[in-house]
Amino acid sequence: MCKTRNWKTAVSLAGWLSAVLLVTACRSQSPMLSAPVTGYNHTSAAINRLSVNGAGGGxxxxxxxxxxxxxxxxxxRHxxxxxxxxxxxxxxxxxRGxxxxxxxxxxxNKDYERHAANYSRHKVIVEIPRYTVAGTLKVHFLPCDQVRVSADNIKVVDPRYPYNYPMKMEEPEVC
Incomplete structure (x- = not known):
């Protein structure tokens, strides 16, 4: 009889422990989320590589x-x-050079080095507008080395999206 009671107690205790762990795990959401990075180039230049807070490429x-x-x-997350x-x-x-x-x-090699000598490197810090649901980090490269970033879960074509830039923007003579 003691062996049966010990076994039932152990199973009951294991069940309660599992339930507590499950509830605790569901409540402990990470404050940060991973987000894919995608870029939109609205200029006539090529973006050879990009990063947002160190993540990116392409x-x-x-x-x-x-x-x-x-x-x-x-x-x-918020x-x-x-x-x-x-x-x-x-x-x-x-x-297209x-x-x-x-x-x-x-x-x-020498001709490539001549061409690559005209590449420029840039770094800016930009505000990320308010979002309700976190999503993809979307980076917009605009004329005059201006950049905008969103981190929402809204598609670029959605009217609620914070930026509405044409893909082909006019570039001024002087920035």
């Missing part, structure tokens, strides 16, 4: 974006006032 051709996502940045992002990128102002190739179709 390259975005002129007047392109949204198709590829890189994993992962981090955003707060928006907080003063939320900012550090955006870094490398820009090729002449993405000619670069000599050798007989095997490989870029000529």
């Amino acid at each position: 390259n975005i051709g002129p007047h392109q974006g949204g198709g590829s996502q890189v994993c992962c940045g981090v955003v707060p 928006w907080v006032p003063g939320l900012r992002a550090i955006v870094e990128w490398e820009k090729d102002p002449d993405p 000619y670069i000599k190739r050798d007989q095997y179709g490989q870029f000529d």
Whole structure:
């Protein structure tokens, strides 16, 4: 009889312990979420690489974006006032510039170096507008090296999206 009672007590205790752990786990949500990073290039330059708070990569051709996502940045589960992002990128102002190739179709190193000497590197800190549900980190590259970032779960084509930029923006002569 004692063995049966001990066994029932152990099963009952294990059941209660499991329930407590389950409830505790459900309540302990992380304050931060991983978020894919995607870029939108509204300019005639190429974005060779980008990062948001150190996460990102990829390259975005002129007047392109949204198709590829890189994993992962981090955003707060709930928006907080003063939320900012550090955006870094490398820009090729002449993405269609000619670069000599050798007989095997490989870029000529010296000509490539000449072309790459015109690349520029940038870094800005931008505000992230209020969001209700955290989602993808969307980075918009605008003329004159301006950048906007959103971290919501709203698609770019949705009227509620905080930015409404045409994919092909006019670039001023002087910034």
